[in-house]
Amino acid sequence: MRRPTQIKNSSEDLNVWQAFTDLMSNAFLIMSLFLLLAIVKSSLLTSNSKEKDQKIKGLELTVGSLKNEIERLKAPPVIVIKDSDRDAQGRSLKFETGKADLPEGLRIFIEGNVVEKLEEFSKVYQGYVVDVIGHTDGQETFNPASNLDQILEQVAQGNQPVKNLKPGSNADLGLMRSLAVVKKLQAIQEQGRLKGLKFRAYSAAQLFLPSGQYASQNRASDETRRRIEIRFTPPGVEQY
Incomplete structure (x- = not known):
């Protein structure tokens, strides 16, 4: 078992x-x-x-x-050149009364300082337009024989020099001076600098103070109001 x-x-x-x-x-x-x-x-x-x-x-x-x-x-960047300014060598940047011819000091200042700044800004603000705005003080321009209506386009196209223009108002004078600066920048551009930039000339006459405020009626001489402003602005939409 x-x-x-x-x-x-x-x-x-x-x-x-x-x-x-x-x-x-x-x-x-x-x-x-x-x-x-x-x-x-x-x-x-x-x-x-x-x-x-x-x-x-x-x-x-x-x-x-x-x-x-x-x-x-x-x-946006703004370059301001006043009549009261001077370059590093002490040369005046001031336009002659009632004229738009570039003085030697301003011409050299544009060729050096202004061009250098524009090239620096153009790397950041690609495609922007460079607006050159001429400002004046409130002094009256006693020249009834303005010829801007007759030859302004020819001057802008380079067929006549800016010095041939005769202003009949501060609006004319501001435009003449801004156009003189534009023509100088375009001449420098033809030499190989400032590539791709477009320039436009405008006048603000005596309307604005350096602070940006509207100016009151003041016919006194004021160098700080006589100035050139150079601004980078976005391009507008072009119509065809």
Whole structure:
């Protein structure tokens, strides 16, 4: 009777070991699955973190570019040349009364300082137009024989010199002087500098003070009001 009993016990022992190995195998598979999930999750988190970093960096660059563009549009550069100014050698930059001929000091100042500034600004304000604005003080111009209506276009096209123009008002005189500066800049451009820039001449007559405010009626001589302003402005939409 012992032999069958031993066989029975051996069979029970064998069944317990098989159950144990099955349990361990299942546990190993479960642990492997959790480990795989952890690896995938970690990979996803790392990927998301990188993507977030890239998005944040991209956003920072975008915000920075927008700030720079806002500042650029809000405060375009202005070069102001006053009659009261002098160059480094002490030469006067002053126009003669009622005339638009460039004095030697102003001519040299334009060839050096102004051209250098324009080239510097043009790297940032690409495609902008350079406006040259002539201002005067409130002194009256006593010359009824203005000829701007007759030959202004010819002077602008270079067929006649600026000195042939005769002003009949401060508006005429401001335009003549701004045009003289434009013609000088265009001549320098023909020599290979100031490439790609477009120039336009305007007159503000005696309307504005250096502060930008409208001027009151004042016929006194004032060198600070007699000035040339050079501005970079966005190009307008051209109509065809």
